[in-house]
Amino acid sequence: MLGLGSIASKLFGSSNDRIVKGYQARVEAINALEPEMEALSDDALRGKTAEFRQRLENGETLDKLLPEAFAVVREGGKRALGQRHYDVQLIGGMVLHEGKIAEMKTGEGKTLVATLAVYLNALEGKGVHVVTVNDYLARRDAAWMGQVYGFLGLTTGTIVHGLSDEERRAAYRCDVTYATNNELGFDYLRDNMKYRRAEMAQRAHRFAIVDEVDSILVDEARTPLIISGPLADKSDLYTAIDKLVPQLVEDDYEIDEKQRTANFTEQGSETLERILAEANLIEDGTDLYDTENIQVVHHMNQALRAHQLFQRDKDYIVRNGEVVIIDEFTGRMMPGRRFSDGLHQALEAKENVAINPENQTLASVTFQNYFRLYDKLGGMTGTASTEAEEFGNIYGLEVVEIPTNVPVARVDDDDEVYRTFEDKYRAIVALIADCSRRGQPIIVGTTSIEKSELLSQMLSDKKAVLAIADKLIEQADNTDKGEAELAEYLRQAGEYLKETAKGVKGKNPAIPHQVLNARFHEQEALIVAQAGVPGAVTIATNMAGRGTDIQLGGNADMRIVTELGEMEDGAEKEGKAQSIREEVAKLKQQALDAGGLYVVGTERHESRRIDNQLRGRSGRQGDPGHSKFFLSLQDDLMRIFGSDRMDGMLQKLGLKEGEAIIHNWINKALEKAQQKVEARNFDIRKNLLKYDDVMNDQRRVVFDQRLELMEEDDLAEPVKDMRHDVIEDLVAAHIPEKAYPEQWDTEGLQEQVKAVLNLDLPVVAWADEEGIAEDDVMERLKRAADEAYAGRVARFGPDVMRQVERAVLLQTLDGLWREHLATLDNLRSVVGFRGYGQRDPLQEYRTEAFQLFEALLANLRETVTKHLMVVEVRTEAPPQLPTADDVPGAAPQPAEPMSPAMAKAAAGMAALRGELAPGAAPVAPEARDPQRPETWGKVGRNEPCPCGSGKKYKHCHGAI
Template identity: 45%
Template sequence: MLGVLKEFWSKKTQDRLIKKLYEEYVVPINALESDIARLSDAELRAKTDQFRERLQAGETLDDLLREAFAVVREAAKRVVGMRHFDVQIMGAVVLHQGKIAEMQTGEGKTLVATMPAYLNALTGRGVHIVTVNDYLAKRDRFWMGPIYEFLGLSVGLIQHDSSREERKKAYSCDITYGTNTEFGFDYLRDNMAVRREDIVQRELHYAIIDEVDSILIDEARTPLIISGPAEESTEIYYKIDRVVRRLRQGEHFDIEEKTKAVWLTEEGVREVEKLLHVDNLYEDTGKGTLEHLVRQALRAHHLYRKDVDYVVKNGEVIIVDEFTGRLMHGRRYSDGLHQAIEAKEKLQVKEENQTLASISYQNYFRMYEKICGMTGTAKTEEEEFIFTYGMPVVVIPTNKPLRRTNLQDVIYRTEEEKFEAVVEEIEKLHRQGRPVLVGTVSIEKSERLSRMLHKKGIPHQVLNAKNHEKEAEIIAQAGQRGAVTISTNMAGRGTDIVLGEGVAELGGLHVIGTERHESRRIDNQLRGRAGRQGDPGSSQFFLSLEDDLLRLFGSERIANIMDRFGVERGVPIEHPLVTRMIESAQKKVESYHFGLRKTLLRYDDIMNKQREVIYSQRRMVLFADSVRPFVLQMMEEVVEEILGAYADEKLYPEEWDWEGLDRRLYYLFGWSLRIAEAERPSFDRDKLRELILEKLKTTYQEKVQSVGEDVFREIERYVLLRVVDTHWKDHLHNMDHLREGIGLRAVGQRDPFVEYQLEAFDMFQDMIARIREDTLRYLLRIRVVDKTGGSQSSQVAKASALRSSSQGKEVKSGVSSRITSATSAFPKEGRKKVGRNDPCPCGSGLKYKYCCGKK
């Protein structure tokens, strides 16, 4: 009852909103149409400059909206021969307001975006129009771009193979088309740049996201990651792969398909230790524990299927997007899973990658000042859109009444019976000349169905990740007379299916779903391919008790119903109760996945705060005329940290660790104070601070003079950026490991999230301290070599800086060895026990747990 009331009130609210959109925006925009139509091309184009002047004078975008939208409508009529419908204006207003417009397939979402894109581009701060693939970005740029260009705006396009110069030019345009992946990766690359001129993006101002549910929910499960190779052996993956092939489910391990989880039994742990010839399966390999790698190998063998979750192409494992069926080139499973699959498929295991930069789609798009989206299916996920992005969903009515008939699901006992019934249905409709679009959940299923149709002699097209390049071409022909098209999930999404001549009279396009998806939204996307712009059409799902969704959620109840009615082989059951049970299962799965994404986002938000600090500081360094003020501030902070470690203000000066202080100063700066024992009582912390700072600044100034002020300014900037990048990369690696094991804290009755917050904060503070120290250490030890024998040049200085920073490990190693030698001279007796969070006694300045106490 509560659900019915909620739906009722939701519909009433929706109706009021649509009425308001019509009266407040559509009516006045339509009233302007005749006046705007009388303008010449030059006068219409001049409106752009007038709007910009009005913005400068204090008017807002909302003040300009009605007239600006009327101008865009007129420009579209003249340039591309398309006039915005009233419902498209409503959708455009919703997008400008930073909401999601749910509009059915074929309602012209591409044209809808031109109005808010033009309006928001008037600010001169840039508008990004985000699509799901390069093809759609290019198509829309050259299809809609002439409208903006006619009105005096510049339009750019980002493609996967665009050069840095092309990207920079595209981002400088008023409106830029591109994919979510390219926008996100460009952001990460910009924040790894070591030269100002290498940065391509401007500020993140306003984004219109096409197929918003696909990008912000489906693809948001996987973060964007830029990786670099780590020089470690991959033989361990082959070794573990050979072992897991000998393990038996139920005896050595158990799996949970719903969550794709796997765990070893006690017997399994003993068996693996015996086969690997190790004493402890939980020993860290540098890639994680052996137990972790074994679990990943078991997941690869028992939970990830070839031609379903991934394909093997040209000796590579390529992930298949479970929602769109597209190949995800360049994306790899993380945490050793991809390597485990490569070993399983007997391919060359690619070397481990180390994360250099990463960001989730959620946190990338939340950095925009304003985002909005459009799709045919978003209402079922509205709670998540509001929670994560603050974007409510507004359902825009269709321009013409929807004439699609959604038939009741039919369900069979076995998958074999189901596919036989699907082929019979296709054969019957094909004889009538009616086009059929069949949706499958995997490449494997699409190829199975294709083989069955070949045996029947039914001509058809198969669209899956293996022939992704022909996607738009194949799907565009799906509405022609007699056409039979098999498509994995929503491949071809974004391409309009226009009915061929005489097809409407036959009943239009018929869509067959061969399996219900975990998400109702994906099912609705498939249904939505039929019945565009008032066309007739129909849809129906054919299911079996062996389908994943039914097998995992509720097949027993349906099987009991079939038994009760004495259903024979090949005879389906068709009942509203079955459909309700399936939708109930889908809601449970949707809720489960939403919970997972909420949890992941909570953790990623902590990482994101740290990322924002690092990236904003990095930008300041990159664009500052001089980073000397940063360096001088670092000096004071490092000296304060040294005093905190060796000159405890609660102790008398003669009790301070003067020997440790000298070792630390020598390690960092190459000199020590060597204060005589008799002089020590005369010091206080302020006097000691002034002495160290004065000597440090003097040493630093001598270094600057020896190199030259102008050259050293560039060296300071370069070294600071390189040190930040090196430590940030290591920090990302450490955070990955922390996240992986933090769940175990729950065993000790501690909240894993709170523990993660605390440790992440500690680790971040330690990283910042190491950045300060290493920056000063490298700058004070840098040597500029003049290879020409003449005066030192900036080029030579930069090269030398590069050598110094890239050889930082060698420098650190050399100095550390001297410190180790010095400390080893002290007798072990009498040393107090070092706490995990105390400064390491070796003098490195790190906490003991991150230095000599590291396990």
């Protein structure tokens, strides 16, 4: 029985259908322009770019230009690539231009769709970023789609690992820049560690299109990007602790696989105390949780996690003597990325490889907060609807499902659930044998390297193949008479396996296949491109986001490049290329006749989206195809989130060895389990983001201030204001308000004046003068400090002192910011315990983080003043500012507003903004909103503060 929602959808279409229908009028307008664009010469078509830019300058909007611009790109694609955008691709381009996510099935041409929105937005001249998941795709897409941009007169750049600063700057200044998410994030951090504006690589964050948006903005958003510098080497400690882990027994700790945590029990704490004391890692007789022992216990806990929760060839691999993390969602290696808090060192000790020291955070940003820097953000993927809530809540992105150009013909079978691993893998091998026998290409998706290699071994080893063959034939003999079709299928598979195994010689596999996982990362594109050849068997770890199209019959273009790449262009090369195309066309027909690509999942993932990505590899552009998932009760998802009683119940129901349960109720139950896991993971990411937003407000303030400090030529006035503010703070600390002179702490003030201002003044004697007041003391100190500083400027020269001021300001700000980051990390690690005292940890973190930031501002003023009052400069060799090479490892506002407290701090850090902001214009007092500092414009340092406090701006919101 249909519900009211289902009936309404059938009558009026879903909300998504109505959204898509709304684009139809503009699609027709673009189609109507096609004959006009076809009639233009190449030069005339290229000239449209200059015409559009002129019209933008004259006040036209991008939306007004859209139909013509899309028509130009469509024609440019036909001429440069021989590819014409389908109508549904035009809709996808409009969705991207509007800053939404276009969900398009695999094989629908997302790469080509991006050219439409990219070209239109690049006309503004502010740069468009296209974000990919790896360097290979960034290079490929830039070279491929760059032909269209180049044909239309736009420049294209590529940002990949290993480029110099100069190469990065050049790439970012192109109209279109292809880059990976990691490179973009790290460049942002590195730019904000530079000491000259000209050294910064990135310019504006105007518009970005994120390919595989779910992989980048959801999966990878769990881990922040961190630039760090090494701390002291403690490799002996990690090694010593690693040797103690085998002494622990199961009762000493509790493992939670759902939360991926490991905790010591009460018995374990006693064992730990004993073995650590015996190893001389803690003092005998001290308590395990004394302050001096906390670090050792922390590393012991990380070593336990390394041994019990992290598996080699699943969570990481050891390659060339290094522990390399494997992305759990894509199965790719992540070189250069390291686990934090000593976990990576624990893994290195476990695997007995060289231990690299831990690092101190120098700069960090989450992908959520980096991509929220962009004025407009769009995304493409084949699977986003299951994460629509997260995209909406975190990024303000709406998901629009784009219809396929041709209806999907893939058949998605119900899952088959077996009792044991052995039963499941035997059924998978039988299906592989059946597909290989009939010439149907098959892809088998696994969740780890270990499982992909286990399956590969089962297909390679002659004895294993023969054993499976015998088992399948035995199963066929024991099958009920009413299931003759199943019996015949099992028998044919078993006999085919026997036949192939008999012909095997040497180390050749019984069933030829390709393995695609992190170990064979370099061959990824070639393996995937030929996975559609008839009879091809491909075993892949997490096919998510591979970015290479699987075409039935194989990829002709890839074959031409690999087989004929070194041949010179000419008739001979063209002839051979044509014969390759004809061969691929025949192979495609064979694959179609065999049923298209068969996709097999060896178990369900925690996320439905990853399963959908695997399914989506089959059935591109209306091709036939098949997909099926094989599960066992011993799979992680079933074991951790399923019922413990299920196995016993199935045995009571008489489920025989090798038999499977197939029912759509099972699918629904699994989907509910996955939904629970997805919701839990979303809550974790959302909670992490709430904490990071606190730091992000502060990060924005510091990074914006650094930029202004680098861009301003003369910092004399701000430095003077900081000096005066420090003097006011010193006087306020030692002379209570409305106190008599005999109550003043003049001795303490005199000492502080000497220590901070490098001035030997008779402050104690001043207190004995008749009628002396607090303001008099303050004015004398300011005058003496100004005269002393003016003497330094005269002695070393104004130009030299301007350089020194900038160097001291930037270096002091950077040093204090790094210390602040470390303090916030420590605060964040312990603030959760305050929940036990009925206090909100997040609110506690916000409050203390703001107090720490105010302390940073006060410390900055005092430290800069102290350094500048004592600095000595050799005039023949002015001090050189650090360059980008000296920084280890080494914008626009995000969508969310700052908190009122951070707005005050922002204005404080930006005390110089009235003088420093280039192009900042004064605003009439009546146009200023006291509650919104962004409406104040340029405020003079000595003007009344627009907030209405009655103080001067430099003593209120302009205080630094």
